[in-house]
Amino acid sequence: MADQYAHEASGEGSRPMLPVLRWEEPPEGAVVVLLDQTRLPAEEVELVCTDVPALVAAIQSLAVRGAPLLGIAGAYGVALAAARGYDVEEAAGLLERARPTAVNLGYGVRRAMAAYRAAGPAERGSAALMAAKELHRQDAEASARMAGHGLALLDELMPGGGHRILTHCNTGALVSGGEGTAFAVALGAHRVGRLRRLWVDETRPLFQGARLTAYEAARHGLPYTLLTDNAAGSLFAAGEVDAVLIGADRIAADGSVANKVGSYPLAVLAKYHGVPFVVVAPTTTIDPGTPDGASIVVEQRSADEVTDPAGAVGGGRRTAPPGARAYNPAFDVTPPALVTAIVTEEGVLSPVTREGVDGLLARGRRTAGGRGAGTSGSGGSVTGSV
Ligand SMILES: CSC[C@@H](O)[C@@H](O)C(=O)COP(=O)(O)O
Numbered sequence: 001m002a003d004q005y006a007h008e009a010s011g012e013g014s015r016p017m018l019p020v021l022r023w024e025e026p027p028e029g030a031v032v033v034l035l036d037q038t039r040l041p042a043e044e045v046e047l048v049c050t051d052v053p054a055l056v057a058a059i060q061s062l063a064v065r066g067a068p069l070l071g072i073a074g075a076y077g078v079a080l081a082a083a084r085g086y087d088v089e090e091a092a093g094l095l096e097r098a099r100p101t102a103v104n105l106g107y108g109v110r111r112a113m114a115a116y117r118a119a120g121p122a123e124r125g126s127a128a129l130m131a132a133k134e135l136h137r138q139d140a141e142a143s144a145r146m147a148g149h150g151l152a153l154l155d156e157l158m159p160g161g162g163h164r165i166l167t168h169c170n171t172g173a174l175v176s177g178g179e180g181t182a183f184a185v186a187l188g189a190h191r192v193g194r195l196r197r198l199w200v201d202e203t204r205p206l207f208q209g210a211r212l213t214a215y216e217a218a219r220h221g222l223p224y225t226l227l228t229d230n231a232a233g234s235l236f237a238a239g240e241v242d243a244v245l246i247g248a249d250r251i252a253a254d255g256s257v258a259n260k261v262g263s264y265p266l267a268v269l270a271k272y273h274g275v276p277f278v279v280v281a282p283t284t285t286i287d288p289g290t291p292d293g294a295s296i297v298v299e300q301r302s303a304d305e306v307t308d309p310a311g312a313v314g315g316g317r318r319t320a321p322p323g324a325r326a327y328n329p330a331f332d333v334t335p336p337a338l339v340t341a342i343v344t345e346e347g348v349l350s351p352v353t354r355e356g357v358d359g360l361l362a363r364g365r366r367t368a369g370g371r372g373a374g375t376s377g378s379g380g381s382v383t384g385s386v
Pocket residue numbers: 062065066067068168169170171175181208246247248249259260261330
């Protein structure tokens with residue numbers, strides 16, 4: 001495909017992005033400060049959440065979003081409730097139910113709640129806060145390790161380098177305590193001179209690809225090119241895609257992957273064209289309590305996001321006549337048979353089997369400590385450092 005479609009690489013971003021999420025304790029009381037992702041890329045504006053309902057609203061409006069970051073936000077939400085003297089048990093329920101598909105949200109809330117409940121009455125708030133900070137730090141570490149494992153996998157799959165990678169939705173620093181999941185792998189490839197092109201699906205209806213991934217790619221000087229989601233087929237047919245790299249919102253025990261709607265069609269295309277389809281996610285995204293893809297609850301969002309797509313992210317005009325109905329699932333589910341590999345901070349699983357997923361989870365539990373059910377097992381090959 002002609003290079004005139006490529007955004008020119010221009011070196012690392014000129015200035016650091018504001019922190020995606022931070023905790024502050026001014027004299028007026030603790031707050032969770034978020035980079036408002038609904039305002040990107042036009043402006044970097046922070047949203048200050050002084051209470052749990054405000055944080056829940058920010059989660060539901062996608063001001064803060066992306067599975068790993070939702071987990072971190074949920075954990076800080078518990079700390080916020082404790083610091084502000086709210087009913088912490090009730091706050092935890094509100095936070096956990098704010099969005100249904102990304103398992104990390106509930107994981108982060110439960111982890112902070114476990115610390116809160118285990119502490120003595122005077123230490124509960126600080127115990128929840130420490131748990132949130134620990135999860136934040138661990139997610140950054142996991143991100144760096146995923147980038148390393150993912151890059152090694154790409155080199156194995158495509159020894160010649162010059163990777164042309166297609167990605168969907170947004171998986172960079174905006175979803176993570178670190179540099180992200182799938183995007184961190186592409187960034188790693190760029191830094192060692194192996195990324196020839198990052199193809200970025202715009203990701204309808206909320207344009208996380210166009211608004212957020214392109215924004216992050218530009219800041220890092222990646223050679224990226226945007227495409228409408230429905231242009232992906234012709235891109236594969238033209239032989240322009242070497243690998244698909246995506247994130248995940250929930251990985252079921254059988255290796256089924258829920259991710260932003262539009263991921264499953266990419267997996268089908270990849271299979272047909274013999275292109276690796278690689279999922280990059282921390283082990284906190286694996287849910288042993290969800291046995292298979294059919295059991296994953298897929299969030300259904302408002303029809304307005306489809307009929308008035310620009311309006312949903314800050315101004316524009318309707319594209320559909322008044323009263324038009326819309327089918328608007330936020331995620332779809334890709335079966336394990338279509339997934340070439342799952343890259344986690346604990347290593348790479350390929351092929352994707354129930355036993356292999358279980359083994360990854362056991363490794364993740366050993367690293368992070370106590371994360372719920374699941375037994376260790378074997379099956380599938382997990383490579384990489386433990
Ligand atoms: C790394 S998070 C998983 C992503 O791949 C993707 O599905 C995503 O960005 C989450 O969707 P969102 O609805 O924007 O919260």
